[in-house]
Amino acid sequence: MSFNMVANHAIWPKVNDAIFGLAAKAKEAIDKYGREKVIDSTLGALVDDDGNLICLETVYSELKSLPNADIAAYAQVAGQPDFLEAVQKTCFKEYRPNAHIRAVATPGGTGSIRHSIYNYTNPGDSVLVCDWFWSPYVTISEEFGRTVSTFELFNEKGEFNIISFKEKFEELLKKQKRLVTILNTPANNPTGYSLSDEEWDEVLNIAKENAKNPENRIIFVVDVAYIDYAGIGMERRKFFTKFSNLPDNILIIVAHSMSKGYTMYGMRSGAAMGISSNKDIADEFYYSAMHANRANWSNGTRAAMSIMTNIAKDPEKTKAYEEEVNKTKTMLRNRAKAFVEASKEVGLEILPYRDGFFVSIPCSDAKKASEELIKENLFVIALKKGLRFAVCAVSEEKCRVSPAIIKKVLDNLEK
Numbered sequence: 001m002s003f004n005m006v007a008n009h010a011i012w013p014k015v016n017d018a019i020f021g022l023a024a025k026a027k028e029a030i031d032k033y034g035r036e037k038v039i040d041s042t043l044g045a046l047v048d049d050d051g052n053l054i055c056l057e058t059v060y061s062e063l064k065s066l067p068n069a070d071i072a073a074y075a076q077v078a079g080q081p082d083f084l085e086a087v088q089k090t091c092f093k094e095y096r097p098n099a100h101i102r103a104v105a106t107p108g109g110t111g112s113i114r115h116s117i118y119n120y121t122n123p124g125d126s127v128l129v130c131d132w133f134w135s136p137y138v139t140i141s142e143e144f145g146r147t148v149s150t151f152e153l154f155n156e157k158g159e160f161n162i163i164s165f166k167e168k169f170e171e172l173l174k175k176q177k178r179l180v181t182i183l184n185t186p187a188n189n190p191t192g193y194s195l196s197d198e199e200w201d202e203v204l205n206i207a208k209e210n211a212k213n214p215e216n217r218i219i220f221v222v223d224v225a226y227i228d229y230a231g232i233g234m235e236r237r238k239f240f241t242k243f244s245n246l247p248d249n250i251l252i253i254v255a256h257s258m259s260k261g262y263t264m265y266g267m268r269s270g271a272a273m274g275i276s277s278n279k280d281i282a283d284e285f286y287y288s289a290m291h292a293n294r295a296n297w298s299n300g301t302r303a304a305m306s307i308m309t310n311i312a313k314d315p316e317k318t319k320a321y322e323e324e325v326n327k328t329k330t331m332l333r334n335r336a337k338a339f340v341e342a343s344k345e346v347g348l349e350i351l352p353y354r355d356g357f358f359v360s361i362p363c364s365d366a367k368k369a370s371e372e373l374i375k376e377n378l379f380v381i382a383l384k385k386g387l388r389f390a391v392c393a394v395s396e397e398k399c400r401v402s403p404a405i406i407k408k409v410l411d412n413l414e415k
């Protein structure tokens, strides 16, 4: 082709999504060799031991009981008011920050991340994320002429690398005077790491110190896409209270998603929640996100909002829903435990895992390792710095045998 019809800013490499591509290959292998012979750890979705997508019964029976009009009608641009209340209750539980909070419905967590990046950075700015990150942060930033800078998530002791965070955070803030930092915690994708409450204190202390300069605008996007699968009880939500009484020039945006917690990946629902000590800043967040909703997708999926609202309003339904999520969470913890223990037994180095859908294995040539593992019928995603194994998609039994297969392939590559 000798010329482009697409305008310059919208020309991108002609590539298909790598994760969905590998998932398709895994499916081919299953059809050819049988499910028992294949380990498909590609997609970030909960799959039962027989390879079927887990769809929460409490969620889908609620969907099927909705009147047609409640599915068909437009939702309000900012989201249905009762949903905007329900999502705050569901997300913060007893740890609601003492602050002004405004919520706007978005199509999944992706929509909240899009609004946070676009509405709170200037063209050419860098967004700060850790070096083990969800790649759409880059896709979204690039779409709007922003870039992504990284800090190292772990120090050599395998702890949260607060020194690297501080260095990058202050460097970018000094240059830009406004900075959006995305922290995907608890249950980080791809490592399964969750910041401890003490680590949160350290991060916020650095932010508060820098907030003393009134020219600085500090925005944290807390991507909680996997929060419903973190911790045993509610302990992984405690950090929300730390967002109380922050200086006015620190804004927190919680990016909430219904994709994982409600197994509603394709129904596209979630919310962006702006948290500030200053009412005007929280209102400003709301109106700017509402404008962005109208400009991008007009309004969200009404049925998805009604499902959360109806479950949250009815104590019986809430109890049944929570029991179902807890059952799934226990299954996930058992799988992850099997993978972590087996890694230890065979001497496979993995990154510190706390919660969630994924475990990561650092390695120097992840692409090659992933290709070699395909030959063993083990399908695992190659990232820049390692491999991502999706415990959410693999049975406990297969989680127990996978580390030995991966270790053998990595050892062979090093020879």
Ligand SMILES: Cc1ncc(COP(=O)(O)O)c(C=O)c1O
Binding pocket: 044, 107, 108, 109, 110, 111, 134, 184, 189, 223, 225, 256, 257, 258, 259, 265, 269, 270
């Ligand atoms: C780290 C992370 N953030 C956010 C999301 C948001 O997903 P969705 O837009 O489906 O809510 C995902 C989904 O894979 C994710 O892995």
